Amino acid sequence: MSCAYSDVTEVSGEDRVYVRIKPGMGSSQIGELLEKEGVIDSQAKFWLAVKLNNADSKFQAGVFELQPGMRPGDALNVLIHGRSSAVRVTVPEGLNVRQVAKLFAQQGLVDEKEFLSEAKDFAPYDYIEAVPEADYRIEGFLFPDTYDFANDATPRDIMQKMADEFDRKLTPEMRQQAADCNLSIYELVNLASLVEKEARYPEDRPVIAQVFFKRLDINMPLQTDTTLQYLRDEVKEDLSIEDTLVESPYNTYLHYGLPPGPIASPGLASIEAVLHPADTDYLYFVADRDGHNHYGYNYDEHLDLVNQVR
Known part of the structure; x- marks a missing residue:
């Protein structure tokens, strides 16, 4: 099971429970946590084990790997003497x-x-x-x-x-494909990051990649809102005309070509979309409120699509 840790626990498989002990947590909080997650069957027994071992001040902070159904004393021993485990982050x-x-x-x-x-x-x-x-x-x-x-x-x-x-x-085949497309690895990731941020659905990725390639080929600004969003602390649902006038090398409305660098970490699907773009002649796209993109060949067609989907 792949998941990020919270303040409590995450179960991986059937015989491991990862428990995060934060600095300052007391024995009552820890015992409640362990019982809730099935590590022990009794918070009261755990509290008693803590008192008998004078262990109130001996807990270590960290993430510990335990097992379901442990005896309270055994769980306590791990928490005060064991090494903290790895933290899993997605x-x-x-x-x-x-x-x-x-x-x-x-x-x-x-x-x-x-x-x-x-x-x-x-x-x-x-x-x-x-x-x-x-x-x-x-x-x-x-x-x-x-x-x-x-x-x-x-x-x-x-x-x-x-x-x-x-x-x-990034396999040797992918690196060679990038070279065949006259793309450096940096340019590949830069383009893929734009595709990643523009495409919510898999079928849109290669088409959006094609649109970006075509605009670059004809020396047309990429005009992707994703680069404007990169400049903001929080995403703005609808950017304004004023937003497109913000002076920044990342503003692809004002500056031609790719932004200075990637704007996000793309997944393999977006990288593959850049290496294998769709075979179309679209020059414009606009996303509807559900994130599906609609494509046009010219600006008039694009304006009609904007009116339809927005």
């Missing part, structure tokens, strides 16, 4: 570096500001280009997946593991 597709930092901070693994500071210049692979205008050099290369991290993992440890996973997932 990173979904389409998160940017700021969102990843917040996610790991919520899990108690990192300091959010420290993570963002490290992310500005962290680049463990040569294909992660140094672009002065890019907010975070590692942006786009923190591969979305489920990971187990040690409690003492540093921001660099975390970013290295995620970047290593990206490097493993």
